[in-house]
Amino acid sequence: MTQPPLTPPADTIELRWEVIRTCFWMRDQLGYFIGTWGSVSVRLEDGFLVTPSRMKFEEIKPEDLVVVDWEANVRRGHRPPTTDVELHRQVLLQRPDLGALIHSHSPWASVCACSHGSIPVLTDDMAAVIGGEVRATRYVPAGRDRELAEAAREAIGPDACAVLLANHGVVAGGRDLGEAVVAAQIVERGAMIFVQSEALGGATPISEQHWRGERIRYLESPPKLEPSPPPPARPSPVPQATQEPPT
Ligand SMILES: [Zn+2]
Numbered sequence: 001m002t003q004p005p006l007t008p009p010a011d012t013i014e015l016r017w018e019v020i021r022t023c024f025w026m027r028d029q030l031g032y033f034i035g036t037w038g039s040v041s042v043r044l045e046d047g048f049l050v051t052p053s054r055m056k057f058e059e060i061k062p063e064d065l066v067v068v069d070w071e072a073n074v075r076r077g078h079r080p081p082t083t084d085v086e087l088h089r090q091v092l093l094q095r096p097d098l099g100a101l102i103h104s105h106s107p108w109a110s111v112c113a114c115s116h117g118s119i120p121v122l123t124d125d126m127a128a129v130i131g132g133e134v135r136a137t138r139y140v141p142a143g144r145d146r147e148l149a150e151a152a153r154e155a156i157g158p159d160a161c162a163v164l165l166a167n168h169g170v171v172a173g174g175r176d177l178g179e180a181v182v183a184a185q186i187v188e189r190g191a192m193i194f195v196q197s198e199a200l201g202g203a204t205p206i207s208e209q210h211w212r213g214e215r216i217r218y219l220e221s222p223p224k225l226e227p228s229p230p231p232p233a234r235p236s237p238v239p240q241a242t243q244e245p246p247t
Pocket residue numbers: 037038103104105168169247
């Protein structure tokens with residue numbers, strides 16, 4: 001089930017720092033971003049805020065983030081947006097209940113993405129935070145950004161807050177950026193549990209009636225989950241890829 005969208009946040013310096021801190025959190029704490037692979041977006045009133053292209057995370061300042069409108073035009077910013085921009089735009093257009101997205105190549109979700117199958121709802125946290133089985137796109141060769149975005153838009157469906165990109169990675173979202181961070185972790189955990197359960201003889205999903213009930217209970221029960229806030233972004237000596245690949 002989808003839920004009414006939250007009021008989009010204002011495009012503030014603090015929001016932009018939160019996006020940058022999220023990139024560090026994804027790379028340094030969770031290992032979901034590698035080099036410059038990985039991107040984050042947040043829905044605004046007039047489009048969405050998204051990370052820039054071909055920048056090391058250590059070098060990104062709030063003014064380097066880019067605001068893109070729903071027609072794919074850059075509205076504010078002096079940098080080109082991430083090459084994942086069309087992926088973010090189309091998924092945000094498809095799912096107005098999602099206020100923020102994280103695209104990563106997290107390992108277990110990528111394992112499942114290579115099977116082209118769905119991750120079923122196996123745990124209560126996946127029922128609550130993801131809200132449905134996570135489907136996979138068809139395979140889209142690297143570099144076909146628009147085609148990949150269209151495939152993600154078709155595959156995500158009305159329920160799950162995530163979609164697997166075949167032979168590539170995953171997009172996870174939430175009502176706000178904090179919830180998207182949690183969703184990225186729950187999808188990764190769900191993917192690991194699925195693979196391991198299959199290895200033990202077969203995963204047994206929660207029935208649709210029960211996961212839908214848990215999803216409704218979660219959406220109607222404040223407070224929302226809050227991720228552990230990462231510390232302020234500081235340059236770190238982690239080696240970076242020298243070039244951003246085409247997604
Ligand atoms: Zn990617």
